[in-house]
Amino acid sequence: MGQHRMAESPREAALTMRGVSKTYRSGLLGRGAKHQAVRELDLDVPVGTVHALLGPNGAGKTTSVAMVATLLEPDAGQITVGGIDARANPGRVRDIIGVSGQYAAVDGNLTGFENLRMVAQLYGHSRREASSRAREMIDELDLTAAADRPMRTYSGGMRRRLDLAGAVINRPSLVILDEPTTGLDPRGRRQIWEVIDQLVQSGTTVLLTTQYLEEADELADEITLIDGGVVQARGTPQSLKSRYGRSELRIEVPAAACADEIAAALGQVGTGEPQRLDDRNWEVPIDAGTRSAVAAVQVLQDRGVECIDAVVTAPTLDAVFLALTGSNANREAADVV
Template sequence: MGRHSITDDAPDRRASPYALELRGLQKTFRTGLFGRGPRVHALNGLDLSVPTGTVHALLGPNGAGKTTTVRAVATLMTPDEGSVIVDGVDAIADPGAVRKIVGVSGQYAAVDGNLTGFENLRMVGQLYGQPRSEASERARELIAELNLGDAADRPMRTYSGGMRRRLDLAGALINRPSLVILDEPTTGLDPRGRRQMWEVIAEQVGSGATVLLTTQYLEEADALADEITVIDHGTIRAQGSAAELKSATGGSILTVEVVVPQYDDADTQVSSSLTQIGVGPAERVESGTETVTDTTSARWSVPVDAGTRSAVAAVLALSAAGIEVVDASVSTPTLDDVFLTLTERSGTTGPDTLGGVDEIIHRPAGSDTATGEPEAKGEPVDRFADTVCSDVLGADERAADSPDDRADRSEHAHVH
């Protein structure tokens, strides 16, 4: 089966090396009961370009703007200002065309518990406009890829949480989208299940798809993402590969434990030797706490830029100076360090203290949440979303909305 795409004469389609382009994205929400609370800026002029055929991860604390960004890309929400271009298609001007070329897997499995896993996927395929035979074939293919074969003909309500997450991912992939949006795709999965999901995501990228990923697992971003964007308070704090972000957060640190020589200028000798190897002054960080062959040992640290080669150089230099090395190791920053450094909150104001604007959003009754105009009836994707796909918004947000808000959104949320 060929790769799904919109027709060549689709409106606003243009050639671009980017699968996704966000320019000047802004979105403001009112908080509190009936939207009478203070305004919160969920997005503040967000700019983002995602090259075709790559995995781009969005990282940030709760309330940073991740889910708001995802909803704008998925045409589930219209930004106050800015543009969203998906695979050359203007998502604001022609959301219907974008819905045909994206697949969305949200934080909550958007499936029907009374249908079997196979029936769920076949239904999704048909609602995307696939003939029954093609939808059935694609459903069986995804079931096999995601190791759901043993449960394919069981009602979905009997599935575990991890199985539901995999079935939801399958639904997002059924139409072979050019852009796959994964909002915390491995939540609730055990390590084995997460690895399986990673393999499927990598296969999609290998076949030419592009993935926009939000995740709370920094290991996941490190393993999957070609580029990572860290956002906080609706603005980009840093962007780059995992290695680049780690490097920018802080260099490697060489820690050396030595046997303290029994002469007066011993510390000077150690400090001088290590400083010549590093990219900054060496510091004594620990002393008198351990004994090695009845002799006191001490620990020293120095910033370095040569990785583990710095440890080898330190051993050689200190040994040449007659100083015995007990241990030498090099530590580098992790994505955890990057995350904590870049998203450190300096005060008590902002979206996080308002309940997390990404998770609980109150809007004035009757406010527009997607395209500004109801979509024309009859499109397969629209029928599917009216019954199933609004789950991508998340249970917390749905619970927080007023009845009028939910009625308004059900008219506009059209993407699986």
């Protein structure tokens, strides 16, 4: 989805962050140890794109989006949303953004329509205009058949779609989605992905946090990966996979084949230590794709080892994530005593 949008000419920024930092204080009256959740974060999100913030639990993702949403005040730095200084004019920023969190912000006793009408009225619309907006969003998100049913009868995916509808009912220019598909089954996640893609196709900008790497790969035009409150890498999904990921060659050999010969052969063509997965399967990182596979088959044959199968897997965001996060040094650097 998203990777095609970045090929266009440069766009104006929907969101800019420069040197944004946030420190939490623990203990009674905030007199205890300090924890720096976000450190000098820079971010540029062009209009009409999806930008994903990735990182492990506690990396600073939710703190970052909460500052953009004006729910938290940064300790330092500048945040500009649609050309508006968020620190100086938080009220104006709230008028042009929508926020959808990890848990659907809906009242189970009200119908879907009543929930959306209430949200629209909270934005300042008259009851008549709020009703019109609510019906329009329900139609757009394919919830018409369930519009007048109590929310408690909705599936998880339907609740999330309704929550998204509430986030965009005021036609915001920037929508902030904090882990919008957490807990959904694959069908529900796919439905939310389709809604997000429709939003962006209509010109809306999306700032997304997610724990699902497949989701970021599918939706994001660009990714910023953070750990311990510090940016570790940024780029398109493909550029991150090319830069930090690695291809793997997996081979299958007869169970009786000599392990020493296999390890030596794979060591000749791989870029790292060969790993024996079981009696028949081995894996080794490579850098020449199918050429490495062909070379491995030839070297194995030269050593008298039959290769039953050879498969090359492309780099993944999972590999990037594991390579760039989880460092104790990163986490220690984010703690200020």
